[in-house]
Amino acid sequence: MIFRKKVRYVMVEASENVSLGDSVKQEMLKSGMKAFLGELPFFKANPQVAAQLSDRVFVVSVNRGYERNIALALSFVKELDGRRMGFYTIRTSGTIRSIKDAFGELY
Amino acid sequence: MQFFDLVNFHEVPESLAARLGYKKIFQTGKDAEVFEKTVVSGGKGVVRSDSQEAITKGLRQSNVIGVIPKGISAGREVLDEVKENEKMLIIPLSEVTCSDGTSRVQSMAKMRRLVKSVLMAKVPFALVSFASSSECLMAGLQMIEVAGFLGIEPPRAKEALGRLGELL
Numbered sequence: 001m002i003f004r005k006k007v008r009y010v011m012v013e014a015s016e017n018v019s020l021g022d023s024v025k026q027e028m029l030k031s032g033m034k035a036f037l038g039e040l041p042f043f044k045a046n047p048q049v050a051a052q053l054s055d056r057v058f059v060v061s062v063n064r065g066y067e068r069n070i071a072l073a074l075s076f077v078k079e080l081d082g083r084r085m086g087f088y089t090i091r092t093s094g095t096i097r098s099i100k101d102a103f104g105e106l107y
Numbered sequence: 108m109q110f111f112d113l114v115n116f117h118e119v120p121e122s123l124a125a126r127l128g129y130k131k132i133f134q135t136g137k138d139a140e141v142f143e144k145t146v147v148s149g150g151k152g153v154v155r156s157d158s159q160e161a162i163t164k165g166l167r168q169s170n171v172i173g174v175i176p177k178g179i180s181a182g183r184e185v186l187d188e189v190k191e192n193e194k195m196l197i198i199p200l201s202e203v204t205c206s207d208g209t210s211r212v213q214s215m216a217k218m219r220r221l222v223k224s225v226l227m228a229k230v231p232f233a234l235v236s237f238a239s240s241s242e243c244l245m246a247g248l249q250m251i252e253v254a255g256f257l258g259i260e261p262p263r264a265k266e267a268l269g270r271l272g273e274l275l
Contacts (some may be wrong), residue, residue, distance in 0.1 A: 015242045015244070016242075068252055071249050072252040073257075075245050076204055076248070078204075078205060078242055084240075085236040085242050086244055087243065088245060088249065089246050090126055091246050106125075106126055
């Protein structure tokens with residue numbers, strides 16, 4: 001039997017160019033979310049950077065049912081790597097393919 | 108349902124508004140005026156003051172659509188004036204999301220108190236970001252979540268996000 005990970009994908013746009021390729025910056029973003037959500041809800045949501053689609057757009061995977069918490073947490077994250085920036089949640093979907101399709105349509 | 112936002116800075120690209128889920132993002136100085144002390148007749152606008160007198164005077168003008176409470180608080184008199192003059196209270200959510208540290212906790216508490224009194228007094232209200240820079244902007248979805256966090260149920264939040272379009 002194949003167990004599928006029950007995750008949702010959230011397309012996020014940053015107000016400034018951001019490169020989340022290295023794990024240090026990913027951890028910075030996650031700690032910003034954790035500071036707002038608290039440890040337990042953060043670990044339940046388990047947000048992970050799944051893909052970077054452009055200089056400003058990336059995809060966060062999150063456990064199903066917690067995508068709204070992530071949208072809320074990202075509203076309060078205003079700094080990354082010492083730079084002021086905001087994060088906007090553009091689209092939420094169940095597959096990364098549909099997120100990529102939406103990215104193609106929107107940008 | 109169509110959403111609208113009001114921001115306090117210029118140069119918001121139209122494509123960004125669509126991506127964030129808004130039909131239009133109104134800009135102060137361009138689409139709406141912000142009257143701090145005296146209301147000037149002409150274009151439509153909002154009153155933003157902590158002086159009761161300025162708010163009362165402003166709300167009686169026909170080109171004023173509502174009031175943005177300065178310092179995230181509005182007394183009973185202000186709420187009554189808004190209701191009486193059939194205007195609306197405009198709640199700026201970026202004052203909560205864009206503040207830091209201790210001031211964020213304080214502004215959250217103040218905003219929850221304001222929301223509670225607005226809902227109890229049944230005053231018509233609109234939700235806007237009133238962002239002063241691009242990092243303080245939020246998507247429509249985020250606005251609904253922040254509103255929910257402050258005690259506004261999603262159906263009411265959605266209604267409040269669309270209200271600005273009817274008046275501006």
